[in-house]
Amino acid sequence: MLSDDEPGAAPEHTSLAGHLLCAVPQLQDPNFKRSVVLMLEHGPHGALGLVLNNPMTERVSDIAQGLGLHWVGDEGASIHLAGPVETMRGWVLHDQATWDPNADEILPGVYLTTSLEPITEAGRTIVGTAGSHFLFLLGYAGWEVAQIEGEIAAGSWVAVPFADTASPGAGVDPHWLFNTPADSMWAQALGSIGVDPARLVGMTGASALH
Numbered sequence: 001m002l003s004d005d006e007p008g009a010a011p012e013h014t015s016l017a018g019h020l021l022c023a024v025p026q027l028q029d030p031n032f033k034r035s036v037v038l039m040l041e042h043g044p045h046g047a048l049g050l051v052l053n054n055p056m057t058e059r060v061s062d063i064a065q066g067l068g069l070h071w072v073g074d075e076g077a078s079i080h081l082a083g084p085v086e087t088m089r090g091w092v093l094h095d096q097a098t099w100d101p102n103a104d105e106i107l108p109g110v111y112l113t114t115s116l117e118p119i120t121e122a123g124r125t126i127v128g129t130a131g132s133h134f135l136f137l138l139g140y141a142g143w144e145v146a147q148i149e150g151e152i153a154a155g156s157w158v159a160v161p162f163a164d165t166a167s168p169g170a171g172v173d174p175h176w177l178f179n180t181p182a183d184s185m186w187a188q189a190l191g192s193i194g195v196d197p198a199r200l201v202g203m204t205g206a207s208a209l210h
Contacts, residue, residue, distance in 0.1 A: 016042040016148070018107060020160040020172070021049065022189050024200045027156045031084045036185045037141055038093075038177070040106065047143040050082035050091060052135070052177065053185040060136050064127060068120055073128020080182070083141035090116075093135040093177060099124050107162055107174040133178035158200070160189045170194065 021037040037049040055078035063079055064071035071077075082091060092113040094103075102118045103111035119125070128134055143151075151157055161171035170193045180188055190197050 016047065016159060018162065020052075020162075020189050021148075021152075021157045022160055022186055024156055024158060025197065026200075031141070034186045036189050037083075040112070040140075042148065044145065046145050047148045049141045050093075050137055051141060052080065052082070052137075053182040054081045055079070055182050056081050056138075060128075060134075063136065067116055068125060069116070070126050071128050072126060073132075073134060077128075077136075080135065080137045081139055082137035083139045085140050085142050087139035089139060091137045091140070092116075093137070095133045095175065095178065099127075099132075107177075110174045110177060133175070135178060158190060158193075158195060160193050163192075 016039045019039050021039060023032045023035045023037075025034065027033065032051070034053075035051045036053045037051050039047065039049040041048040058079045059075070060073065060077040060079055061071045061075055081087065092100075094100075094111050094113065095109055097103075097105075097109075097111065100111065100113040100119050101122060102115065103113045106112045113119070148157070152159070162174050163169055163171040172189055172192045176188070187197055190200075
């Protein structure tokens with residue numbers, strides 16, 4: 001949880017890793033307009049995150065076939081563009097603890113796969129079975145040292161925590177990532193901390209990426 005009282009406040013000593021960042025309406029950079037970013041890294045060397053709500057026209061089933069995977073989930077499920085950096089780099093968010101032996105548990109019950117090699121070697125090529133959740137993404141968003149802090153201070157982003165299931169409070173549940181349609185994520189994430197998107201005030205600007 002962020003320690004400041006104001007939504008979106010990010011003191012220097014507080015890491016945003018494991019939080020969401022929601023772009024304010026005034027942020028018109030096409031890469032980030034009304035985007036919801038899952039922050040994976042934030043520290044002295046900069047920050048890295050994945051845009052969650054930017055579905056592409058490419059379908060998971062088509063991409064999976066080319067990767068040697070057998071997708072048995074929603075036939076219409078889309079790949080998501082997670083940012084403009086390294087757009088051929090793939091990521092998989094999922095809730096299957098044993099699917100990838102090398103996956104990192106980045107949130108309670110939410111795992112991040114960055115390489116398919118251990119999966120295919122282990123023979124776990126069937127993806128999207130009943131009761132499972134997978135989100136395939138390409139690319140990422142990156143910020144240089146102190147850049148994201150400056151953008152938050154300028155009013156371009158609002159930080160949203162993930163709620164603690166043991167003591168629920170403001171923020172979203174980790175499985176919200178899989179259960180929320182892309183076009184509803186932005187408003188729902190802001191609403192989870194009591195922020196009305198229509199009342200947000202921020203500075204117009206573009207978020208430079210590196």
